[in-house]
Amino acid sequence: MTAVLRTGPSFVAPPPGSTGIDDLLAAARSRLHRLSAPETSAAVERGAVLIDIRPAAQRAEHGEIPGALIIERNVLEWRLDPRSDARLGFATHYDLEVIITCQEGYTSSLAAASLQDLGLRRATDLAGGFAAWKAAGLPTK
Template identity: 55%
Template sequence: MTPVEEMLALARAQLDRVTAHEVAELEDALVVDIRPVHNRATEGEIPGSVPIERIVLEWRLDPRGEHRIDGFTEDTVVVVVCNEGYSSSLAARDLQTLGLTRATDLVGGFRAWLAAGLPVREGPTPAIT
């Protein structure tokens, strides 16, 4: 196993990852799309998701930070979405470190959402920076 594969495995061991259909069933979850704008423009977005640039993710989701977005608490389920479910696992692990103990990610990322035939809104929605 390569170092990045080990890092990914350790991150995923801390997460209760969810499938696309499970995300669709979640109520009161904050779904955060960290994909680049060109992916969101080409493929669309999960309805109700909030696009947040990966480079500011921790600042916008620090539950006690002055630069945080509204609409979530430390108890909120936060589901991070990337293209295929790799960088989202690392991001969700980082959010847990910040105190969002229910942070997780979408298995297979946005591509799994598409493959499941779930609804998509046209994008891109302006990302939170």
Template identity: 60%
Template sequence: MLADARARLDRISARAAFQELIAADGLLVDIRPAAQRAADGEVDPALPVLVVERNVLEWRFDPRSDAALPQAGFGTRVIVLCQEGYTSSLAAESLQRLGIGRATDVVGGFAAWRAAGMPVA
């Protein structure tokens, strides 16, 4: 299942994700649960990052949903982040199935983000 999902994604590095955020070309979505964010840290909130836990991701990003976030849109560049890059691949592929064709994820997740020296809080 993971290999199938990843075959549909153009996965990006933490550094590439950061560059897209700085260029205002993408929206980083951290899908990790609150306990994991508390234990391991968070992406610097000064960046365009949204926290949307995995269990509500689809209905918050489906533009047709009554509960869609204002940032949700079929053309939105959504970059999904989990702890190590496994759950995020499945989540990004699910967003693509919803019609958000520019969805992808960060290779290595938050662990790679931190290891690459990207901003954390």
């Protein structure tokens, strides 16, 4: 079977008004005060909530941050929006300091910006994600 290479305007040019992922990520990050691994550790010590949004397979392969709350990406907004009937018990106010981590710090930036859109103005992410945490020599399990 031979693969068919599709060409033409609908496969080359993006639709008008669309945004590429690089621009979407840059816009999200422009709104965040991203934290380094040591800054994240200090924030957690003072009461910030660290949330790991990686899927179970990534956590099993790479490890976890002790004490991080696991909320997979597909339900994050429902669990943290104070208006949501599906929110977690601690998600009762918009001043909650939340730090999101993923594996390398890309998905977490988009997720943190989404939480800011919900009104959680102190939401941010761990720059470099779990990989940066581990590289900094911080505890993992």
